[in-house]
Amino acid sequence: MNPPHPPSPRRIRRTRRVLAAAAVLTVATAVTATVIVAGSGSGSSLAGADDAKDANGAADGLRHTAVEVSTGTCGRGWSRPQAGTQVFDLHNASSTASEVDLTDPRTGRIYGEVEGLAPGTTRPMTVDLGSGSYAFKCLQDDADAVTGPTVVVAGTRPQGPAAAPVNQHDLIPPTLAYQKWVGQRIGELAAGTGTLEADIDRGDLAAARRDWLTAHLVYERMGAAYDTFGDADATINGTAARTPGAVGDPGFAGFHRIEYGLWHGEAAASLRTPAAALxxxxxxxxxxxxxxxxxxxxxxxxxxEIVENAEQFELTARTDYGSGTNLAAARANLDGTRAILDQLRGLLAPRDAGLARLDAALDRAQAALDAQQHGGAWTPVARLPHAQRQRINADFGDLLEQLAPVAAIFEVRRTA
Structure with missing residues (x-):
């Protein structure tokens, strides 16, 4: 008996955090009063003996400052602030886990964050401090948020990257707009699968191969909605286990089941039931x-995630069941990425200084894929020249790095 077919790859979520690539956000402080620091980074006359060790560089060559995290002492330990790239070693002195943000207390913009800081543990927060106001915010489990004292770095030095926090209410309008866009695409998809079924019913497999790709690419453009599709995603776009005979599993259904038959010489009669089910x-x-x-x-x-899954499944041809159209699917995935970014752009533009680089990375990846379409036919991944395959992989890797800040910016953060 064949093993059960796995879920659609689009529903496989990788657990690594993308926040780290969102640029090192800056830091804030706490003492018992506001401290003003010269923009040049010179020390303050208010410094205490407890901060003497701050001047000592660590092995990484950066200034390190120990900062305490708890509801009663949020930010304690930093009394000689200075501008520049540095590390705050955050120690959770409480009995519960905590999240720590470095914010501008006037605007709420976030310059640095550490999540899941366990009791009794210490973790670093690397930041680039420019001129401005900063305050640590400690958000401990089952407790109200506490904002520590404000520290002001004087001068004209530009601040490091930051983002205004986004709340659930901010995201509702673009989500509804995107959901409406998906509904329109599902209408196109239904028309496409209806045409595909009709092709197969009348035995026109040449037309079926053409119309299969048209319909499949419509589905590949809707990547941000796959989780909402639930079990329908596996039914529509599921894959077979990578074991001998798995393509004969009755549970193997949807686009890839039909793809296998169309490009492996199956008769139209054997594809009518899968086409009707799809x-x-x-x-x-x-x-x-x-x-x-x-x-x-x-x-x-x-x-x-859309681009991450394209890199994992399309650029490796793991979801090729004979058509050799993985690059076309990856190209459709880029369309899907643009679709969701279009809805988020109004919120993203004032928060992401790297938006132009993201757009350029999308353009490069798209151009690299478009170059592999020749007269309506797509180069199979296995036939890509080595240099071109490396170029495409590099373009997608760069695009993933540029998309990481988007995930960080739109993470809904606790504020109270």
Whole structure:
């Protein structure tokens, strides 16, 4: 007996955090009063003996300052602030886990964050301090948020990267707009699977191969909605286990089941049932979509996941069942990434100084894929010249780095 077919790869979520690549956000302080520091980084006359060790550089060559985290002593330990890149070693002195943000107390912009700081543990926060106001905010489990004293770095030195926090309410309008866009695509998808079924019913497999790709690419553009699709995703776009005979598993269904048959010489009669099942699943999804609700808090992360999954499954041809169209699918995935970024752009533009670099990275990745389409046919991944395959992989790697700040910016943070 063949093993059960795995879920659609689009529902496999990798657990590594993307926040680290979102640029080192800056830091804030706490003492018992406001401290003003010269923009040149000179020490303050208010410094105490407890901060003498701050001047000592660590092995990384950066200035380190020990900062205490608790509801009663949030930010204690920093009394000689200075500008520049440095490290705050945050120690959780409480009995519960904590999140620590470095904020501008006037605007709420976040310059640095550490999450999941366990009791009794110490973790570093690397920041680039420019001229401005800073305060540590300690958000401990089952307790109100506490903001420590404000520290002011005087002068004209530019501040490091920061982002105004985004709340759930901010994300509702773009989420609803994107959900409406997905509904329109599902309508296109239903028309496409209906055409594909009709091709197969009349035995026109040449037309079926053409129309299979058209419909499949519509589905590949909707990546941010796959989790909301639930079990329908596996039914529509599931894959077979990578074991001998797994493609014969009755649970192997949807686009890839039909792809396997169309490009492995199966007769039209053997594909009629899978084609009808695919069309039925799509129409059920279309009819129920108005009742679905996407999670606004996941919108920024989905933009990153679409490209991550394209890199993992399309650029490796792990989801090729004969058509050799993985690069076309990856290209459709880029369209899907643009679609969600278009809805988020109004919130993203004032928060992401690297937005132009992100747009350029998308353009490069798109151009690299478009170059592999020749007269309507796509180069299979296995036939890519080595240099071109490396170029495409590098472009997607760069794009993932540029998308990491988007996931960080749109993470809904606790504020109270």
């Amino acid at each position: 069309d039925s699943a799509v129409r059920t999804l279309r009819d129920g979509w108005p009742e679905q609700r996407m999670d606004p808090a996941a919108m920024g992360l989905r933009a990153h």
